[in-house]
Amino acid sequence: xxxxxxxxxxxxxxxxxxxxxxxxxxxxxxxxxxxxxxxxxxxxxxxxxxxxxxxxxxxxxxxxxxxxxxxxxxxxxxxxxxxxxxxxxxxxxxxxxxxxxxxxxxxxxxxxxxxxxxxxxxxxxxxxxxxxxxxxxxxxxxxxxxxxxxxxxxxxxxxxxxxxxxxxxxxxxxxxxxxxxxxxxxxxxxxxxxxxxxxxxxx
Numbered sequence: 314x315x316x317x318x319x320x321x322x323x324x325x326x327x328x329x330x331x332x333x334x335x336x337x338x339x340x341x342x343x344x345x346x347x348x349x350x351x352x353x354x355x356x357x358x359x360x361x362x363x364x365x366x367x368x369x370x371x372x373x374x375x376x377x378x379x380x381x382x383x384x385x386x387x388x389x390x391x392x393x394x395x396x397x398x399x400x401x402x403x404x405x406x407x408x409x410x411x412x413x414x415x416x417x418x419x420x421x422x423x424x425x426x427x428x429x430x431x432x433x434x435x436x437x438x439x440x441x442x443x444x445x446x447x448x449x450x451x452x453x454x455x456x457x458x459x460x461x462x463x464x465x466x467x468x469x470x471x472x473x474x475x476x477x478x479x480x481x482x483x484x485x486x487x488x489x490x491x492x493x494x495x496x497x498x499x500x501x502x503x504x505x506x507x508x509x510x511x512x513x514x515x516x
Contacts, residue, residue, distance in 0.1 A: 357484065357492040359459035360401045363420065363448040366433035371446065373490060377414040380509055381486035385462045386497070387423035393481045394419075395439075397498035401483065402440035404502045408509065414488070415509065417443045422464040422479050424453050460484055487512065499516060 342425030358373075365371045382401050398419060405412040421427035421434050424447045427435075432445025445452070457464060464479035482495040485508055493512075496505055 317492075330338055357460055357495075358490060360488055361452070361456035361459060363446040363452055363456060364429055366429050366436065366445040367448075368429045376416045376418075377490055380488055380512070381484070381490075382415060382417040382505070383420065383421050383460065383486060384418070384419045384482075385457060385460065385464065386418075386481070387421050387477050387479075388427050388431055389423065389474070390477070392499050395481075397481060397483055398436070398439040398443065400498060400500055400502055400505070401443060404505045405440055405442050407502055407506045411510065412442060415442075418446055419443055420446045420453070420456055422457060422462070423477050424448055424450060424454060436508055465472040485509070 360373050362370065362372045382404065384397045384400070384401060386397060388394075401417045405415065405417060408415065419432070421432060427445075427447050429445070429447055432447055436443040436445040445458075448456070462480050462482075464477055467476035467478045468474045481498045483498060483500065483505070484495050485493045486506065487493050494508060496508075502503070
């Protein structure tokens with residue numbers, strides 16, 4: 314195991330221990346973003362291989378040259394995920410023609426239930442530009458680890474339904490694939506727009 318994966322594993326274990334003390338449905342701790350915004354050198358982002366909402370395999374290389382707005386969640390999420398996707402949709406609307414320079418990605422943390430077909434219908438309800446990504450359990454776990462995302466299966470609601478506990482951040486990645494910053498899911502869209510437009514490629 315390399316150093317980056319070791320650090321991610323240690324962070325995930327720490328977050329998992331903290332989350333175990335919270336009721337199901339509460340957001341996971343958001344402490345990762347505090348240090349990353351100070352240093353700008355966090356180990357966030359990296360290669361991933363997933364399946365898009367049309368059933369096509371995609372990797373991080375397919376999005377190079379565009380800014381990424383990445384949000385990890387799941388379609389059965391009652392509150393945090395819809396809020397995050399609504400924020401991203403407002404960003405795209407406010408960017409106008411500059412929205413073409415942004416790839417907004419919704420990566421499921423619940424691949425068992427979130428098929429490509431289900432994701433396609435779900436993200437379309439928020440904005441036509443948002444892309445839903447799924448994959449095998451391993452592929453999703455690797456993508457989440459790259460972004461230091463915590464998630465775990467929560468308590469069952471009934472025999473067929475369950476919640477997922479997860480961290481809830483919107484990641485802004487540069488057109489070169491490098492980490493820029495994070496935002497809470499309920500961020501004012503204008504804040505993200507300003508952050509994107511401050512990059513020289515969008516001026």
